Structures are given as C-alpha cells and as structure tokens.
Amino acid sequence: GENVGLHLPTLSVQEGDNSIINCAYSNSASDYFIWYKQESGKGPQFIIDIRSNMDKRQGQRVTVLLNKTVKHLSLQIAATQPGDSAVYFCAENMKADKLIFGTGTRLQVFP
Amino acid sequence: GAVVSQHPSRVICKSGTSVKIECRSLDFQATTMFWYRQFPKQSLMLMATSNEGSKATYEQGVEKDKFLINHASLTLSTLTVTSAHPEDSSFYICSARPGVPGNSPLHFGNGTRLTVT
Numbered sequence: 001g002e003n004v005g006l007h008l009p010t011l012s013v014q015e016g017d018n019s020i021i022n023c024a025y026s027n028s029a030s031d032y033f034i035w036y037k038q039e040s041g042k043g044p045q046f047i048i049d050i051r052s053n054m055d056k057r058q059g060q061r062v063t064v065l066l067n068k069t070v071k072h073l074s075l076q077i078a079a080t081q082p083g084d085s086a087v088y089f090c091a092e093n094m095k096a097d098k099l100i101f102g103t104g105t106r107l108q109v110f111p
Numbered sequence: 112g113a114v115v116s117q118h119p120s121r122v123i124c125k126s127g128t129s130v131k132i133e134c135r136s137l138d139f140q141a142t143t144m145f146w147y148r149q150f151p152k153q154s155l156m157l158m159a160t161s162n163e164g165s166k167a168t169y170e171q172g173v174e175k176d177k178f179l180i181n182h183a184s185l186t187l188s189t190l191t192v193t194s195a196h197p198e199d200s201s202f203y204i205c206s207a208r209p210g211v212p213g214n215s216p217l218h219f220g221n222g223t224r225l226t227v228t
Contacts, residue, residue, distance in 0.1 A: 008152055034216045043117075043204050043219035044155065051214070089154060097143065097212040101155045 008087060010106040019077040019109075023090035023102045028071060032093035035064055035075045037086045038104075044089060047075070077107075085109045112138050113209050117220030124195055125228055132190045132223045134161075134205030140185035141207035145217060146178075149202040161188040161205075195227040 013019045025033065031052040036044035050057045050064045050073075057064050063076040073090045090102040114137040124130050134144055142163045147155040159180055160168040167180035177199075179191040188207075192199055202224055206217040 032213045036219075041222070041224070043115075043206075043221045046216045046218065049216050091217075093213050098157060098160070099145065099206075099217050100157060101147075104154050 008104050008106045010108060012108045012110060013080050015080060015082060015109055015111050017080055019075075019080045019084070019107060021075045021077075021088050021105045021107065023073040023075075023105075025071050025073060025090065025092045025102065026100070027092060027094055028068070030092035030094055033064070033066060033073055034091045034093070034099070035062075035073075036089045036091060036101075037084075038089060039086045047088075080107075080109050082109050082111070113218045114138055115205065115207055115218050115220040117205055117223055119223060120221060121224045121226075123226045123228060126196055127194055129191055129193045130195055130225060132192075132203055132205075132225075134188045134190070134207070134220055136186045136207045136209070139207075139209035141188075141209070142185060143212075144182060144188040144205055144207045146180065146188075146190050147204045147206065147219075149204060149222075151202075155204065161190075163188075192225065195225070197227045200225055200227045 034049040035047040038044045048059045048064050055066050061078045065074045087104045087106050089104045091099045116135045118133045144161040146158045149155045158173045161180045161182040163182045169175045182188040202222050204222040206219040208215050208217050
C-alpha cells in the first residue's frame, strides 16, 4: 500500500535547540500540506498547514517550508522542549480529498 | 472545536468474531469521514472514505466485505471488522474535517487498538 514505512527515522536533539524535520511528498499535483504530531497511543494532532501557493508559513514556535520544485517539506521547531518528543508526519492532500501520510520521523528530545 | 471521538479505545476479541468501532464528530457535521490503519512503527494508511448516505470508497487492497463501513448520520461513521484474524490486529483511526476540503486539516480521533487473539 501507499506510504508504508518499515522503520521510522529518528532525530535526536538537545532541549533548547532547534529541530528540522524533513519530508518528501509524492504528487506534484498536491496543493495542500499538513504537519501532524503523534504521541504514543494517540491519534495525530494538527500542527500547521500550508497551501501550494505559499513557500513558508509560521506558527507558534513552528515554521513550515515548502519547496515545490523538489517536492520537499520541512518543519522547523524552535527551542525544542521535552513535550515535543513524538512522531511527526507530513501529509499531502491529493485528488478526491484524500490525505496521504508520509513515512514519519521520531523526534527525541534529551536534556 | 473540531473534536473527533472514537469508541472503544481498546478492544480484544477472539479470532473469527466481529468488532465494531464508532467514530463521531462531536461539534461539527461531516458528510465524509476517513478511516486509517496504523501498524507499529509505521505510518497511517488510508483504508477507506466513508460517505454519509452512500457507499464507502475503499483503497486498493482493502477488502470491503471484511471492513464494513456505515455512515448513517452526519456525525457518526462505524467500521466493523468482520471475522477478525490476528493479522487484523492494528491501530484504527478515524478522521473528519469541519471545513472545506483542500483548505482545512483533518482532525483525528484517538484511535482504537484492536487485538485479535
């Protein structure tokens, strides 16, 4: 099936540092992208979104960058905190309103 | 706002039995809901799109007769795993959105952990 990731890549950062999580999406026709955070045993939680007519969007401590040329998204988290530890997924909105998830990255924050 | 609730959060059943999972949008109406499945350490895989008042649309490789979806009202969709087997053990998550498709994010329930013994 689509987007089956066998092993989640892991990003380890020290508390207070900035984190950058990257994602490659598959469909050049996708026009809306979302970052989700998933904690263990819970459903994904919305973080930030961006439409394809933008290349950057900022939220509270988070920034999403979109590079349509290379089909790449990134999520930047400023001053990473222990509570940011989770798995992060990018998702692209495809035709027929389907939201397809990327492989995911596990973020580990250590003191 | 935009709360999606799932029930039960955990269920254990014996092989061959059926299990029903409910997904409710608590503070908005949803003509469309989406069901995902997630295996350990993997991403979410879209199983099917639940359409209020009409048949669900299943993704390639998902058996419609095994995973029965009913979307009887604008706030409730149910997923029934029929004749469950151990390989159906997984984390099932539903989602819906209150806004316009392609311009608002899906909101997810907290999932249902199904264990088939």
